[in-house]
Each structure stands twice: as structure tokens, then as C-alpha cells.
Amino acid sequence: MWNLMRFAASSVRRSRRFSTAIPGPCIVHKRGADILHDPWFNKDTGFPLTERDRLGLRGLLPPRVISFEQQYARFMESYRSLEKNTECQPEGIVSLAKWRILNRLHDRNETLYYRVLIDNIKDFAPIIYTPTVGLVCQNYSGLFRRPRGMYFSAKDKGEMMSMIYNWPSQQVDMIVLTDGSRILGLGDLGVQGIGIAIGKLDVYVAAAGINPQKILPVMLDVGTNNQKLLEDRLYLGLRQPRLEGEEYLSIVDEFMEAAFTRWPKAIVQFEDFQMKWAFETLQRYRKRFRMFNDDIQGTAGVGLAGLLGTVRAQGRPLTDFANQKIVVVGAGSAGLGVLKMATEAAARFAGNKETAANNQLYLVDKDGLITKERKDIDPSAAPFARGPGEIEGLREGASLIEVVKKLKPHVLLGLSGVGGIFTEEVLRAMQESESTKPAIFAMSNPTMNAECTAVDAFKHAGENIVFASGSPFKNVDLGNGKVGHVNQANNMYLFPGIGLGTLLSGAHLISDGMLQAAAECLASYMTDDEIQKGILYPSIDSIREITAEVGAAVVRAAVAEELAEGHGDVGPRELMHMSKEETLEYVRQNMWFPVYSPLVHEK
Ligand SMILES: NC(=O)C1=CN([C@@H]2O[C@H](COP(=O)(O)OP(=O)(O)OC[C@H]3O[C@@H](n4cnc5c(N)ncnc54)[C@H](O)[C@@H]3O)[C@@H](O)[C@H]2O)C=CC1
Numbered sequence: 001m002w003n004l005m006r007f008a009a010s011s012v013r014r015s016r017r018f019s020t021a022i023p024g025p026c027i028v029h030k031r032g033a034d035i036l037h038d039p040w041f042n043k044d045t046g047f048p049l050t051e052r053d054r055l056g057l058r059g060l061l062p063p064r065v066i067s068f069e070q071q072y073a074r075f076m077e078s079y080r081s082l083e084k085n086t087e088c089q090p091e092g093i094v095s096l097a098k099w100r101i102l103n104r105l106h107d108r109n110e111t112l113y114y115r116v117l118i119d120n121i122k123d124f125a126p127i128i129y130t131p132t133v134g135l136v137c138q139n140y141s142g143l144f145r146r147p148r149g150m151y152f153s154a155k156d157k158g159e160m161m162s163m164i165y166n167w168p169s170q171q172v173d174m175i176v177l178t179d180g181s182r183i184l185g186l187g188d189l190g191v192q193g194i195g196i197a198i199g200k201l202d203v204y205v206a207a208a209g210i211n212p213q214k215i216l217p218v219m220l221d222v223g224t225n226n227q228k229l230l231e232d233r234l235y236l237g238l239r240q241p242r243l244e245g246e247e248y249l250s251i252v253d254e255f256m257e258a259a260f261t262r263w264p265k266a267i268v269q270f271e272d273f274q275m276k277w278a279f280e281t282l283q284r285y286r287k288r289f290r291m292f293n294d295d296i297q298g299t300a301g302v303g304l305a306g307l308l309g310t311v312r313a314q315g316r317p318l319t320d321f322a323n324q325k326i327v328v329v330g331a332g333s334a335g336l337g338v339l340k341m342a343t344e345a346a347a348r349f350a351g352n353k354e355t356a357a358n359n360q361l362y363l364v365d366k367d368g369l370i371t372k373e374r375k376d377i378d379p380s381a382a383p384f385a386r387g388p389g390e391i392e393g394l395r396e397g398a399s400l401i402e403v404v405k406k407l408k409p410h411v412l413l414g415l416s417g418v419g420g421i422f423t424e425e426v427l428r429a430m431q432e433s434e435s436t437k438p439a440i441f442a443m444s445n446p447t448m449n450a451e452c453t454a455v456d457a458f459k460h461a462g463e464n465i466v467f468a469s470g471s472p473f474k475n476v477d478l479g480n481g482k483v484g485h486v487n488q489a490n491n492m493y494l495f496p497g498i499g500l501g502t503l504l505s506g507a508h509l510i511s512d513g514m515l516q517a518a519a520e521c522l523a524s525y526m527t528d529d530e531i532q533k534g535i536l537y538p539s540i541d542s543i544r545e546i547t548a549e550v551g552a553a554v555v556r557a558a559v560a561e562e563l564a565e566g567h568g569d570v571g572p573r574e575l576m577h578m579s580k581e582e583t584l585e586y587v588r589q590n591m592w593f594p595v596y597s598p599l600v601h602e603k
């Protein structure tokens with residue numbers, strides 16, 4: 001126990017990174033048992049005696065006051081013993097048990113919850129985020145105990161403007177919105193998709209230091225086309241097919257109007273919308289509201305950072321990026337987002353927008369290679385279709401293995417949502433890549449949907465590859481003391497910084513320049529030495545540091561584009577006069593950090 005407490009105390013110290021020394025008081029409008037039942041303010045046994053007197057808590061708690069460090073150690077001890085006691089059980093059962101114990105703390109005491117999350121982010125991210133969050137969404141109706149966030153359904157049409165005022169927080173900075181239509185690679189999960197919005201916002205709090213009282217997960221329940229859920233007696237969503245067309249858009253419109261009427265400075269992150277609505281809503285709202293689509297725009301930046309890393313890993317200058325042959329597998333919101341940003345980057349590096357555009361980028365979907373001969377091609381995919389006969393020996397619809405064998409690409413990047421499609425044969429074909437360090441990105445989530453495992457990638461494609469996956473895999477032991485490094489190429493490296501930078505700049509929209517700055521910041525974060533070892537992204541342990549840097553880069557881009565309107569006491573002129581270091585410090589100072597603040601009651 002003592003050792004554990006020492007560990008806890010040291011990790012508590014370590015994670016004080018961006019906190020202010022003495023927490024200011026926090027105004028609370030409730031007293032007594034109501035405070036104990038409010039996870040924003042509850043300190044459990046940690047309420048000091050004077051506070052118990054002031055807030056009418058005397059007698060409602062056991063007499064001994066337990067320090068924050070002791071509470072922390074107690075939680076970690078129960079978590080570690082759960083781990084030990086479930087060692088031999090199936091992975092899914094263990095992950096859900098871990099999620100439950102974390103979720104119970106989340107429901108009870110958010111300060112302690114977020115502190116353990118920040119300090120143990122590498123261990124806990126796979127529980128509160130991908131892959132376990134996928135399992136949680138799949139089982140949400142059965143796991144449901146308490147609501148979290150807001151639910152707007154097709155039945156609420158005409159009511160949303162008043163409903164939004166039911167949310168108890170006066171200020172909301174960050175909203176993650178989903179309609180549940182494409183949750184990770186798991187398809188349409190209807191109302192159960194709220195779990196992904198909750199998980200993303202947990203990452204916002206942990207990585208970007210957004211105050212948990214100012215976040216809001218939102219589910220737009222417009223029905224589901226998942227027959228299994230419609231027939232499930234426990235299913236908690238609307239039992240009707242999804243709304244389509246104008247009916248659908250009118251629900252999203254109404255929500256956006258309501259949210260921005262109450263909180264004009266909020267930012268809305270669209271998450272896990274099926275492709276047609278992902279693109280349509282982005283186009284519809286991005287000039288009117290502070291919003292972005294994480295799957296298109298967040299993923300694009302993370303993908304681009306990884307692609308630039310692979311150029312550096314080959315010891316080549318970034319200007320060589322336009323010559324890299326990249327095969328993207330999956331022509332959905334994520335794959336097309338990556339291709340668009342990669343095309344723009346290739347054009348920039350080549351210094352000529354006209355000639356460089358998507359010269360070496362290839363797109364494969366469920367029907368094979370996409371060429372201009374494709375019937376009913378989706379307009380968003382059309383710019384990436386190859387011309388007829390452009391690649392000798394490759395026809396419209398050529399299979400993935402044909403494409404890889406013919407092109408010998410530098411990079412094979414999967415965002416298909418289909419587990420295992422980088423088969424042994426495909427991976428072996430990557431050994432013939434023209435690159436000295438071929439790159440395999442199996443970015444689909446959750447783990448079982450990854451295009452290949454890390455072990456298979458190193459086994460079949462060779463030990464000299466660079467590898468990244470959307471959900472975490474362990475590093476691979478290659479024998480003789482050699483290790484195959486596994487990167488996690490997940491938009492979690494960018495969306496928190498995009499949101500934070502937008503908030504602190506006060507930009508009224510999120511421009512391409514701000515997104516590009518975020519991606520470039522991530523791309524330049526790793527040293528050449530790390531890149532040579534195949535390490536393309538920072539460790540999840542340092543996600544708070546990288547998010548601060550990304551946030552600062554976004555603020556500076558907003559200032560440069562004259563979009564920044566300031567935040568709180570800091571006006572646009574002050575932002576404009578900040579040096580790079582001062583901007584970073586400004587961002588760090590504005591990141592919330594979980595400590596118990598003295599509570600002051602006000603009626
Ligand atoms: N690592 C990360 O940060 C991110 C990962 N993703 C993952 O990417 C995946 C796809 O997401 P979206 O693009 O939004 O989905 P989507 O449903 O819009 O697109 C999926 C695409 O994959 C293609 N596809 C399906 N089966 C295929 C096959 N057998 N071979 C080749 N292509 C095939 C489809 O034709 C479609 O073009 C999901 O698993 C999601 O979890 C998405 C966003 C971020």
C-alpha cells in the first residue's frame with residue numbers, strides 16, 4: 001500500500017505540468033447531499049471539515065478526511081487488483097470490467113477521474129477510447145445505468161431551442177456530436193453511438209485540458225437502419241429507420257441553431273457520421289459555425305503527419321513527398337480526407353499546384369481501384385480517380401493485390417473499416433516496394449477492424465517497414481534484441497489541439513490554414529533520430545504536451561489569417577503580439593487541470 005501511495009504521489013506531482021499552484025475557489029449553487037451526488041463538485045471523503053460545515057455536509061460522510069493522494073492510491077489499487085484478478089479471462093470481459101470501474105468513478109467524482117486518466121493516459125486511453133469504447137457502444141443499451149450528455153431525437157423536432165436550456169452548465173466550449181451512423185468500423189449503432197462522443201470528450205479533457213463542466217456529448221437520434229438493434233428489446237433509441245434527405249438535415253439544422261444560440265462560442269466536432277452526411281454537413285456548416293469533422297479533417301492531419309514521417313524515415317527530403325506512391329484503401333470520409341490533404345501537401349512541396357496534384361496517389365475501395373471509368377462515382381472520390389489506361393496493366397476495379405504488385409507503393413494506408421484485408425499476400429507484395437522503408441498504416445478501428453495486425457505486418461512485409469495502426473498494438477519483438485515499433489495513427493493526436501486552439505484564438509470558423517498548421521506541428525514534432533527508429537508519432541504519454549503545441553500552432557494560424565477574435569480577457573491585439581513561446585505559454589495556462597478547489601456556496 002505504501003509503495004502504491006508513493007507511486008501515486010509521484011505521478012500526481014509529475015502530472016502537475018500545466019496546473020496553477022493554488023486552485024481558485026469554485027462557486028457552487030447547491031448544498032448538502034446534492035453536492036455529493038454531483039460528480040463536478042463531489043470530493044467524496046476528501047471534503048475538509050470546514051467545507052463540510054459550510055456546505056451542510058456534516059454527518060453525511062464518515063468522519064475521517066482522506067487526502068486526494070490517498071483517494072487516488074485507493075482507486076489505483078482497486079484497478080490493479082481488478083487487472084490481477086481477471087488475468088485469465090477473455091479480453092472483452094476484462095476490458096468491459098475496466099471500463100465499468102472507470103465509469104463508476106466518472107459518474108461519482110470527475111476531479112479524481114480526470115486526474116487518474118491524465119496520469120495513466122497510455123493505460124486508460126484503450127479503455128475509455130478505442131478499442132474498448134467500440135465494445136461499450138455495441139453494448140450501450142445493456143450497460144446503461146445513468147445518462148451522460150444530451151439526446152435529441154427526431155421526435156424532438158421544434159423543441160430543441162428550449163431543450164438545450166435543460167443542460168445544467170452555463171457555458172459549453174466543446175460539443176462532440178454524432179448521429180451514430182458509422183461508429184468506428186462498427187457501422188450503424190444508432191443511439192448507442194453516444195459512447196464515442198463521451199470517449200472523445202474524455203480525451204479533450206485529458207489531452208487539451210478542456211474543463212469537464214464545459215463539455216457536452218450529444219446524440220442526434222434520427223433512427224437506425226441496424227435491424228438487430230431495432231429488434232433488440234433493450235435498445236434505447238428510436239425504433240424507426242433513419243431519416244433521410246431534407247428531413248434529416250432539418251434535424252441537424254435545428255440542433256446547430258439551438259446549440260449556437262445558447263453558446264455562440266462553442267465548437268462542434270462532428271464525429272462518426274456516415275460519409276454522405278459527413279461531407280454534406282461539413283460543407284453546409286463550416287462557414288457558418290465553429291465546427292469541424294474529425295473523421296475527415298482530424299484524420300487527414302494525422303495521416304499527413306505520418307506520411308511525411310515516412311519520407312523522413314527513408315532519409316529523403318520532404319520535397320520528395322510528391323514522388324511517393326501512396327495507395328489509400330477506403331474511399332470514405334477518412335480516406336478521402338487524407339487524400340485531399342496529401343494532394344494539397346504534394347502540390348505545396350512540388351511548388352506547383354497544377355502539375356503535382358495527386359500524381360502518385362491511388363484509391364481503392366470495396367470495388368477495387370477507382371478510375372474515371374467507375375460508374376456512379378461519388379463526387380468526393382472523383383478527384384482521385386485515375387484516368388483510363390493511365391497505369392499500364394491496371395484496369396478499373398483492379399484488386400488490392402493487383403494494385404500493390406503493379407505499383408510497388410511506398411505506402412499502403414488502410415481506412416476501410418475492414419479487418420484483415422491486408423492479407424499475407426498483400427503484405428508480402430509490399431516487400432517489393434520501391435521504398436527502402438515501406439510503410440503500412442492499418443488505421444481502421446477498433447482493433448478487430450484493423451487492416452492487419454502489427455505482428456503480421458512485420459512478419460510478412462519485412463522488418464524494415466514502418467508501421468502504424470488506429471488502435472494500439474504492442475511493439476513487436478523481432479528477435480535478437482530488435483523491436484518493431486508500433487505507432488498509433490489516430491486522430492486523437494490532433495482533434496484536441498484543433499478544438500483547444502480554436503477556442504483560445506476565438507476564431508469564428510476553422511479554416512484549412514488552421515488545420516494545416518495543426519498537421520504540420522504534429523509532423524515536425526519528432527526528431528530525425530526517432531523517425532529513423534520508425535517512431536512517427538509521440539507516445540500517448542505525452543499527449544498533453546503535443547496538444548498544447550498543436551493548440552498554439554492553431555492559435556497562431558488563426559491570428560495570421562486574421563480570424564482570431566480573442567478569448568476571455570485576451571483580445572485579438574494581444575494574441576497578435578504574442579511570440580511563439582508566449583502563445584504556447586498562453587495555451588498551457590488555459591488548460592484545466594484536476595485539483596480539488598475550495599467550494600463556495602452561492603444561492
Ligand atoms: N485512425 C484514425 O484516426 C481513424 C480511423 N478511422 C477508421 O476508418 C474506417 C473508415 O472510416 P470512414 O472512412 O468514415 O468509413 P466509410 O464507411 O465512410 O468508408 C469506408 C470505405 O472503405 C471501403 N471498403 C469497404 N470494404 C472494403 C474492402 N474490402 N476493400 C477496400 N475498401 C473497402 C468502402 O468502399 C468505403 O469507401 C473506420 O474503421 C474508422 O474507425 C476513421 C477516422 C479516423
Ligand SMILES: CC(=O)C(=O)O
Nearest residue numbers: 184272295445490491
Ligand atoms: C478514431 C476515429 O475517429 C474513428 O475511428 O472514427
Ligand SMILES: [Mg+2]
Nearest residue numbers: 271272294295
Ligand atoms: Mg471517428
